[in-house]
Amino acid sequence: MSIIPVHDLMIKDLQHAEFDIIPLNGVGERNYDGVIPHRHNFYEFFVFTEGGGIHELDFNDHKIKASSLHFVSPTQVHKLKANQSKGFVLCFTGDIIPFRNKNESFAAHFPFYDFNSSQPYLQVPKKLFHEIFQMVNSIYETFNSNHPFKIDIIRSYLNIILLKVKQFFIEHAKGDENKNMHRDVRVTDFIKLIDKLYADQLSVQEYSEKLNLSPNYLNALCKKETGKSAIQLIHERILLEARRLLYSTSLSVKEISFSLNFEDVAYFNRFFKKNMLLTPLEYRQQVANS
Numbered sequence: 001m002s003i004i005p006v007h008d009l010m011i012k013d014l015q016h017a018e019f020d021i022i023p024l025n026g027v028g029e030r031n032y033d034g035v036i037p038h039r040h041n042f043y044e045f046f047v048f049t050e051g052g053g054i055h056e057l058d059f060n061d062h063k064i065k066a067s068s069l070h071f072v073s074p075t076q077v078h079k080l081k082a083n084q085s086k087g088f089v090l091c092f093t094g095d096i097i098p099f100r101n102k103n104e105s106f107a108a109h110f111p112f113y114d115f116n117s118s119q120p121y122l123q124v125p126k127k128l129f130h131e132i133f134q135m136v137n138s139i140y141e142t143f144n145s146n147h148p149f150k151i152d153i154i155r156s157y158l159n160i161i162l163l164k165v166k167q168f169f170i171e172h173a174k175g176d177e178n179k180n181m182h183r184d185v186r187v188t189d190f191i192k193l194i195d196k197l198y199a200d201q202l203s204v205q206e207y208s209e210k211l212n213l214s215p216n217y218l219n220a221l222c223k224k225e226t227g228k229s230a231i232q233l234i235h236e237r238i239l240l241e242a243r244r245l246l247y248s249t250s251l252s253v254k255e256i257s258f259s260l261n262f263e264d265v266a267y268f269n270r271f272f273k274k275n276m277l278l279t280p281l282e283y284r285q286q287v288a289n290s
Helices: 127-145 150-171 175-181 185-200 204-210 217-224 230-248 253-259 265-276 280-289
Strands: 018-023 043-052 054-057 060-063 068-072 079-083 084-094 121-123
Touching: 018 079, 018 127, 018 280, 054 204, 060 185, 079 084, 084 127, 084 253, 121 127, 121 217, 127 150, 185 204, 185 217, 185 230, 204 230, 217 230, 230 280, 253 265, 265 280
Parallel strands: none
Antiparallel strands: 018 084, 043 068, 043 084, 054 060, 054 079, 068 121
């Protein structure tokens, strides 16, 4: 595998869509194929009625338990080793639910999708899970019907589900998660911009110009809101992508360094080792043996 496969959101007639729902473990005609590390250009919402197996998400293994919800955001690399688990996965684009504030990101509105700050799963009480699962079943039935307004019905159910999860998430948020939900919007915009442009190797000066802020003020905001400098946040995102590529592809270190726009492979090696205390090859060997 030379690159990380990117899955598009397609429906039965191979047309692009904004929503899909797939049963897990052989319920119905289709089943979820996620045994090879991959990523998506859409969001995923896993609803597990029965546990068993592992959901591997960005280098971390998460045991799949009954009555649990798992969240995957675009660009994240994951795979599902879960032959015993049952449930559904809901797949949707970020614009399926319109927000009053058009500038608000999906992850800002539903913070459990912010992979920079929160854990990618929730174990919810059985009462809440039953309520969510009833709506998921209604979505599945509607999705497979010929109802003339089915996408509107699905959108409404999905919004209710995500809002109920958001309420539970907020009520049970811990220190860092709670702080991130009230983060200064300018820092949120900066992190969104990094996620979009990290491979361009922009400087803090260039990012600050795009945000109409001075570099010093942007750095102060980042320190206040995250405890990290602006350049640390930039480097963290570049490092995350480098780790994803080393773990999930057979690209050479040279190919990875060029894909991330490093001047040369030696500089990439120094950058990686400074942050990970391992060379890229040592890191690849370590994760391969883990």
